[in-house]
Amino acid sequence: MLIIVVRTLILYLVVIIALRLMGKREIGQLQPFELVVILMISELAAVPSENIGVPLLSGIIPILVLLSASLTLAWISLKSETARDIICGKPSILIDRGKISETELRRNCYNMSDLLEELRLNDIPNIADVEYAILENNGQVSVMPKVQKRPIIPDDLKITPAYEGLPLALIMDGKLKRNNLERSDKDLEWLMRELKKHKLDKIEDVLIASLDSSGKLFIQEKESQNKKKVKPLQTQV
Template sequence: MIVVVLRTLILYALVIVALRMMGKREIGQLQPFELVVILMISDLAVVPSENVGIPLLSGIIPILVLLSASMTLAWISLKSERARDIICGKPSILIERGKILEDELKKNCYNLTDLLEELRLKNVPNIADVEYAILENNGQVSVIPKSQKRPAIPEDFQITPPFEGLPLALILDGKLNQRNLDKSNKDLDWLRSELQKQTILRIEDVLLASIDSSGKLFAQAKLRGSKNNHR
């Protein structure tokens, strides 16, 4: 029994390392060859973990081979545009200048119902508002609305809004993140003072506290022993 557990843990760790080396993309963002590698790696890892009679190397070696092949193809696709087109394919334009391209729909086995569904998911319920719709290699549809149907942005009104950086989490579940506090150019005394303004006396009572680029603090207390506070 212990042998089975150890074999399973070893294979599990190897699969995790392999997936990490392949990048951080979600399943829906993977290229076809990457998805095939993931499916094959999962199958190869299951067999040795279930059957003790199969040598562990019989599962490890094929996984390493697939990982090497995947990374090699990824490297080649990065270096050569032509190879990338062969390995990953090319995006397909489904709608061009407001006109549906029927041949592209048939070529990609894409029907009008699928197209309308994707447009709705992109918050474009009216197909008449679409200038371009592009079927990407990962299966997602990129939608470019017509210029008069796009949401207004500050640049349209010649407005330059102030810079907004990423907020920093200073406290998570009652634990202070000293690194982020230093990065925000604030000290512990300032943080305690701001929390007291929101009737939060202890850092341990904070569920979440974050600071934005303008120096404003958002804080919410835990439910027990302290009521929620917002700023």
């Protein structure tokens, strides 16, 4: 039993490392050859972990070969546009200037129900509002609404909104994030003063403390058996 556990953990680590080396992508963003590699890696890892009679290297070596092949194809597609078109394919225009392309729908085995579903997922329930719909290589549909149907943006109103930076989590789950505190140009004394304004004496009592680019500090304390649940607090600093 111990041997099976050890073999499984080793294969698990090998698969995790292989997937990390392939890059950060969600399943819906994988290219076809990447999806094939992941499916094959999972099958190759399952056999040695289930059958101790199969040498461990019989699973590890094929995984490394597939990883090498995947990285090689990724490098080739990065360097050559022609190779990229062959390996990954080309996007297909399903709706071109408001007109549905039946040819592209048939070529991609895409029916009208699929198309309408993708439009709804893009917050466009009416197909008449679509100027372009492009089926990307990863299977997702990019939708461009007609000009008169797209949301209004600040440029349309000739206004310039205030800058919105990335909020910084200063405390998470009772732990101080020193790097974020330094990036915010604040110090620990300032943070403790702000906590005391909300009757919090210890960092460990804070669930989350986040500072946005406008200087608003969001604080929520942890729940406890001796305290009632409180609403999140916001202060301008």
